[in-house]
Amino acid sequence: MSPFSPRLDVRGLVCAPLGQSTPALTFQIDPGTCLALLGHRAADLSRVLDTLAGHLPCPAGDILVDGREVSALVPGGRGMGLFSARDPLFAHLTVRQNLAFPLRARGLSRAAAAARVDEILALTGLDGQAARHPRDLDPEDSWRARLGRLLVFAPPMLLLDDPFASLEPEGRRAMRQLLGRLMRARGLTMLLATRDREDALLLGGRIGILSGRALLQVGQAADLFDRPACDRVATAFGDANALTGRVAWVEDDLARVRLASGAVVEAAAAGGLAADALCTLCIRPDRIATLFPTGRPSEGEEGDLPATLIALHHMGDHVRLRFRLGDGQEVLVRRPPAQTLAGLVPGRPALLAWQPAHAVAFPFRAEIG
CATH class of the missing domain: 3.40.50.300 (P-loop containing nucleotide triphosphate hydrolases)
Structure with missing residues (x-):
């Protein structure tokens, strides 16, 4: 041998x-x-x-x-x-x-x-x-x-x-x-x-x-x-959030996705993704940035995702925040414990954002032949 x-x-x-x-x-x-x-x-x-x-x-x-x-x-x-x-x-x-x-x-x-x-x-x-x-x-x-x-x-x-x-x-x-x-x-x-x-x-x-x-x-x-091979790996292993949306366009390795809430975000495109098809966008909780504006959450820049804080827990080594989008989907975010928690209470409007390379849009499994 x-x-x-x-x-x-x-x-x-x-x-x-x-x-x-x-x-x-x-x-x-x-x-x-x-x-x-x-x-x-x-x-x-x-x-x-x-x-x-x-x-x-x-x-x-x-x-x-x-x-x-x-x-x-x-x-x-x-x-x-x-x-x-x-x-x-x-x-x-x-x-x-x-x-x-x-x-x-x-x-x-x-x-x-x-x-x-x-x-x-x-x-x-x-x-x-x-x-x-x-x-x-x-x-x-x-x-x-x-x-x-x-x-x-x-x-x-x-x-x-x-x-x-x-x-x-x-x-x-x-x-x-x-x-x-x-x-x-x-x-x-x-x-x-x-x-x-x-x-x-x-x-x-x-x-x-x-x-x-x-x-x-x-x-x-x-x-x-x-580099998860599919949304099931992303969610089961990486604890990724899985958001349903429809692909607006795909160019090279980048996809623009309109979520069910109406917000438009960008993500890396997995193989087999096609324009105007349903997709599952996966983003890990530690890859999401949060902003708590003083005005309405819709005042963010293009790509920002309006949300509402519904729960907050200090876990010792990180802070766990749970948000609800306009369509009812929930998003989990993990932030370092050094991030200030002053004034953060359920019901607080927020904007969520991520770098496109940190999210992946996969073909919706029901549409895979």
């Missing part, structure tokens, strides 16, 4: 059950890296990982681990370790025995298994818990033990199915940091399936946005934020 070959190469993978237009998944993961699959439905994320691991049938597609096709192999022969809440520790075994179990099942000698278990106990911080049973562990130590049970046999690929879902926020942060340290120290290769964007941002070298069973876009976080 070439040193530049991917550790996991997924080509046209289709997950059961089949439908009329079941999407196929294609992605690669290089050795020592993590791809985070970010989705909203736990069942969809689990289905992808279970199909890769061999616990669900693979109706179509290829799964290659280190260049070897494994889709026809049994789960234990695929070179993948699956971390899932559906695989708890064995209650009747101690932590040490739980970690030793997969090694003994693979025929490793008692001495070799013991040495490997000692190494993983130290690596995961479980030295002092080795003789305890699962019922005596707190949630974080139980999590460490479940991870250690995978790490003992050093699978080429780790498949992590929403791994922090059962943890409280403090434990979630601690175990996320532990996993990040282990990944860097041991060169782990991981596919992380999560519903939490922070998990994806902190652990994923690249992030894939999963909607249902369709993989909308895979890329670095900066690409997903600044």
